[in-house]
Amino acid sequence: MTGRLPFEGADAAARVHAHASRIARAPAELVPQLPPQLSLLVMKLLEKTPEHRYTDAAGVLADLRRCETLLRQHGRIPLFALDAHSALRKPGGAGLVLGRDAELQALFALYREVADSARMRAAWVSGPSGIGKSTLLREAVARMQRSGAPLLAAAKSEEGRRGKPYALLVEVLDPLLRHVVGCANEEFAVWRNRIAAAAKPVERTLAGLLPALGVILGLQSGQPVPAAPEAAPALERERVLQGMARLIACFAGPRVRS
Ligand SMILES: Nc1ncnc2c1ncn2[C@@H]1O[C@H](COP(=O)(O)OP(=O)(O)OP(=O)(O)O)[C@@H](O)[C@H]1O
């Protein structure tokens, strides 16, 4: 439509950063004769949060077909609500949790205690398979996010998951680091300094496990992780675990403000 990419950048890291943190210029700004509705459609496809994008390709196709029909009938495309198609297919919306108000309130109160007083808290949720533990926790996390919670990390340890080293910690850290990749420039700079200090001296090994870390620290992605670490395996493992603990601690402090 515009003959150019939504984001330019000198290298992959700059483009990833731009994709995550900047809003693209609307196609209609670049090509004034473009129908505004098509421009809005493209911007919807470029939304940062998945919920604001189209649910599926069928939704995009339905809107494009509607544009085509309107253009044929009226010679122009009047504005209409995009993705009405998917709204109709999901009556009530996903994430409906019934009869768990007391449990949700208890979890939320615990979260508030941690957020307000920086004390550590743990909660055990137990019950037979299928009773709704995962559903409860998903909803609790969603409520915390809606209440303006800054950063939440979640991971699940599966019995019998073997082979992938540090899988659980990687699952915790990856979204936190990706959040940083998407931060605006000044906030990004503050994070980058903190994270660089925490990741030393095992930043290359950690970046091999956590690609977002490589992006933040500007490490060349082509450069392989040292095949044979200098330290003995047990010692290397200890250093990596300590590095990961320091990274988690970066995010457990007061919120970064630019
Ligand atoms: N409070 C609820 N309201 C509506 N649906 C629920 C609720 N709790 C659970 N469900 C539904 O029951 C099913 C099983 O729930 P869920 O996967 O959360 O169970 P679980 O305790 O995590 O099971 P497992 O131990 O096997 O992981 C899901 O399809 C979920 O949507």
Ligand SMILES: [Mg+2]
């Ligand atoms: Mg579950």
